[in-house]
Amino acid sequence: MQRQKPKRSGKPGPRPKTSNGKPGAANNKQHHRPRPEYNKSKLAANELEIRALQDQYKEIDAQAIKKFAQFPLSQKTQKALAEAKYVNPTPVQLESIGPALQGKDVLGAAVTGSGKTLAFLIPVLEHLFINKWSRTDGVGAIIISPTRELAYQIFETLKKIGKHHDFSAGLIIGGKNLKFERTRMDQCNILICTPGRLLQHMDENPLFNTSSMEILVLDEADRCLDMGFQKTLNSIIENFPPQRQTLLFSATQTNTVQDLARLNLVDPVYVGYGGQTAAASTATKEGGGQTTAVLAVPELLQQSYVVLNLEDKITMLWSFIKNHLKQKIIVFVSSCKQAKYLYEIFCKLRPGCPLLALYGTLHQDRRIAIYEDFLRKSHVVMFSTDVASRGLDFPAVNWVVQLDCPEDVSQYIHRAGRSARNKTRGECLLVLTPSEEEYMIGALKEQLNLNIHCVQIDPKKLFSPRVKIEAFLAQFPELRATAQRAFLSYIKSVFLMRNKRLFNVLSLDLDAYAQSLGLAVTPRVPFLAKFLWRQKQQQQQQGQGQEEGPAGTRQNTFGGDASSNGDADTDDDDDDLIKVKRRDHDVEGGALDLQLDDTKDESESEELLVVPKREKLVTKASLAKKALKKNLQVNSKLKFNEEGETVADDRSQMKALSTRQQRQQKDKNKDDDGGINLMLSKTLLSEEDQYDKLRFRELVKKRHKLQREKLRKKTEAAQEESEEEEEEEEANNDRESADDANSDSEGSVDLSWLPDPDKVYKKQSSADHQSEAKPAPSSSSDDDDQDDAEGSDDEPAYKKSKITNKMTLMDTEAIVANLLGS
Ligand SMILES: Nc1ncnc2c1ncn2[C@@H]1O[C@H](COP(=O)(O)OP(=O)(O)OP(=O)(O)O)[C@@H](O)[C@H]1O
Numbered sequence: 001m002q003r004q005k006p007k008r009s010g011k012p013g014p015r016p017k018t019s020n021g022k023p024g025a026a027n028n029k030q031h032h033r034p035r036p037e038y039n040k041s042k043l044a045a046n047e048l049e050i051r052a053l054q055d056q057y058k059e060i061d062a063q064a065i066k067k068f069a070q071f072p073l074s075q076k077t078q079k080a081l082a083e084a085k086y087v088n089p090t091p092v093q094l095e096s097i098g099p100a101l102q103g104k105d106v107l108g109a110a111v112t113g114s115g116k117t118l119a120f121l122i123p124v125l126e127h128l129f130i131n132k133w134s135r136t137d138g139v140g141a142i143i144i145s146p147t148r149e150l151a152y153q154i155f156e157t158l159k160k161i162g163k164h165h166d167f168s169a170g171l172i173i174g175g176k177n178l179k180f181e182r183t184r185m186d187q188c189n190i191l192i193c194t195p196g197r198l199l200q201h202m203d204e205n206p207l208f209n210t211s212s213m214e215i216l217v218l219d220e221a222d223r224c225l226d227m228g229f230q231k232t233l234n235s236i237i238e239n240f241p242p243q244r245q246t247l248l249f250s251a252t253q254t255n256t257v258q259d260l261a262r263l264n265l266v267d268p269v270y271v272g273y274g275g276q277t278a279a280a281s282t283a284t285k286e287g288g289g290q291t292t293a294v295l296a297v298p299e300l301l302q303q304s305y306v307v308l309n310l311e312d313k314i315t316m317l318w319s320f321i322k323n324h325l326k327q328k329i330i331v332f333v334s335s336c337k338q339a340k341y342l343y344e345i346f347c348k349l350r351p352g353c354p355l356l357a358l359y360g361t362l363h364q365d366r367r368i369a370i371y372e373d374f375l376r377k378s379h380v381v382m383f384s385t386d387v388a389s390r391g392l393d394f395p396a397v398n399w400v401v402q403l404d405c406p407e408d409v410s411q412y413i414h415r416a417g418r419s420a421r422n423k424t425r426g427e428c429l430l431v432l433t434p435s436e437e438e439y440m441i442g443a444l445k446e447q448l449n450l451n452i453h454c455v456q457i458d459p460k461k462l463f464s465p466r467v468k469i470e471a472f473l474a475q476f477p478e479l480r481a482t483a484q485r486a487f488l489s490y491i492k493s494v495f496l497m498r499n500k501r502l503f504n505v506l507s508l509d510l511d512a513y514a515q516s517l518g519l520a521v522t523p524r525v526p527f528l529a530k531f532l533w534r535q536k537q538q539q540q541q542q543g544q545g546q547e548e549g550p551a552g553t554r555q556n557t558f559g560g561d562a563s564s565n566g567d568a569d570t571d572d573d574d575d576d577l578i579k580v581k582r583r584d585h586d587v588e589g590g591a592l593d594l595q596l597d598d599t600k601d602e603s604e605s606e607e608l609l610v611v612p613k614r615e616k617l618v619t620k621a622s623l624a625k626k627a628l629k630k631n632l633q634v635n636s637k638l639k640f641n642e643e644g645e646t647v648a649d650d651r652s653q654m655k656a657l658s659t660r661q662q663r664q665q666k667d668k669n670k671d672d673d674g675g676i677n678l679m680l681s682k683t684l685l686s687e688e689d690q691y692d693k694l695r696f697r698e699l700v701k702k703r704h705k706l707q708r709e710k711l712r713k714k715t716e717a718a719q720e721e722s723e724e725e726e727e728e729e730e731a732n733n734d735r736e737s738a739d740d741a742n743s744d745s746e747g748s749v750d751l752s753w754l755p756d757p758d759k760v761y762k763k764q765s766s767a768d769h770q771s772e773a774k775p776a777p778s779s780s781s782d783d784d785d786q787d788d789a790e791g792s793d794d795e796p797a798y799k800k801s802k803i804t805n806k807m808t809l810m811d812t813e814a815i816v817a818n819l820l821g822s
Pocket of ligand 1: 085086087088089110111114116117118250390391392393417422
């Protein structure tokens, strides 16, 4: 029977579409010129199809159905399923699609990789189709997934099988553009989201309205409902209308009756809780309030385990990878820092195959890129945290190596389920330390009825990369720091595990483990030291309390081992014990009453909470504020001259003036709570700049003046020298000409009245020299230079005329000499 939904009034019918069946730009044209007959007939056809489908819902017989085509599904869904080559439904699809189409609540549990995604996506699409949902009707279905990658994968599958429908869908996960999502969310009919992001929109986005929502899906429901998401999910559910259909799916359904009550499940249909499947144990519906589905692992999954000391894990992993270079492998570790370190050091060691690392602290785009890279590659090793352990459908994974022990059987199943999906073969290797073996193998055998066999490693086949790792760590300090963080995060993960029978931090050989990571010195583990110290204190108190009574207890509260106390107090991380990022993905806050695991990154890292410290945080800003309040003076610089008097430095005065102005300004604004006044600083800077420029110009002027002075003095000295020489020569010449006149007086002509040619030429050559000292025009030759010197327009007029006059005399002399000679 289909659940009665409140009647939705005024809902518009299907919108006109383009020829390819999709609304688009061409639609605008159709809006201008509607074709009423076409729309009418289409509406009528839709109506007929819907009625026919609804009639068939009552008669669905899962036993008789062999193909999807036999299900009463819309033509659009059938077409897309056929195109994606989904022909025969899987058992979980067979069992759950029928009740879901009938509007019943479903609790579906099926082995990993058995097609649960389609088991809920098909009913979602059909529900909206039957109810003639259109874009303007708002959110009709919400699908919640615990991790971003899984939400992305569901979104991709929805795109594939819903491509012929007209519904709009949105992927709402952390690490994406919040503003973009905000403006579009109200236009989406199907939302696929992670809990934290959904609640954020519910709290902050006034446009987001879930009152029209009719179908809710929780994929990996046990994870969504467990303590980690408990409060977030409670807040989300409060915003949903109580009248709705709810579908819960997971490979490991361990829901309590309270969980189901929280979700308002009405007479749900249990799928996978009793039927016989491969490797299944019996289903239990316990009176203790827990509803446990059949726990199973894929039939074609080969499982084995190996027992190793913690310090031998890296050697084993290295040898394993070297022996499986052409395989697709996922290596699960318990913390992001370990995944990061293993990836970095193995990249340096170069095993000979592609390496990837997927963990929650990576940027979202990077995570999606790595996820897609791993999907595509046929042989690759990916180091991952449990962010990839649930739901991700990587094709053809040959090996899953659980390098760190899983928290419980459920986690083992999900990790192992990344291999041997959808009737393919795969292998899983569980690595256990001797202290973990008994409990874990016992639990697996008991809950899964599993016959897992132990593998003995041939020591001859092990290659230890330790020497190389140590060399790399010595060479790269950053890598060493990553190794130290990986070391600490592993110890912390073991320390914080709730199951103390399985995880015993005191059984670990820390020195040996540190050395195996390549660390020469074992890093200090402050939280462990503090824990041990407190334990010791408690024991002492108990002992003394028994002997002395309550007074003795009080006396010893702050006593104890000095060294361990120092350890705890001096280290910044010492409050790690109480300040743990929580696996509880509560966004509302609240006190922690449990030690929670900070190493699981799942995906909602933005929601991790920190329990407030007892002491007030000392930040740089608070220190700066304190200093400002004390009115501390900035250091000043004084200059002294040779006599020991202070010299006024106008530049520093200017600065002092600026600072004074700034301080005056600040004093005026008494209620200013510290920080920098940007506007004031800007004006001061521009003033200082102007001043600097002025000063620079003055300095340049001074220098030029000095240079000119020097040049002038030099020329004057040169002129004086040449005048003296001239006078001397003149006197000599006078004496010589008098002698000549005496000797040639009878047969020659007296030319003493003519000017001295030597003098004339000398002056001319000195003029030439002067012109050569001037910078030459860039394009002129040497000859041109001479021409310029003789007849340049730049030559002062008086110089030119002087030379010309002298030249005329010289010419006259030459002409006369020629005439007389002839
Ligand atoms: N009817 C079908 N026919 C063929 N292949 C299918 C069918 N249904 C699902 N598959 C394929 O099986 C694979 C596993 O499907 P899916 O991821 O839905 O499994 P799951 O049960 O959700 O796994 P997990 O428990 O790990 O989340 C996918 O590659 C999917 O395309």
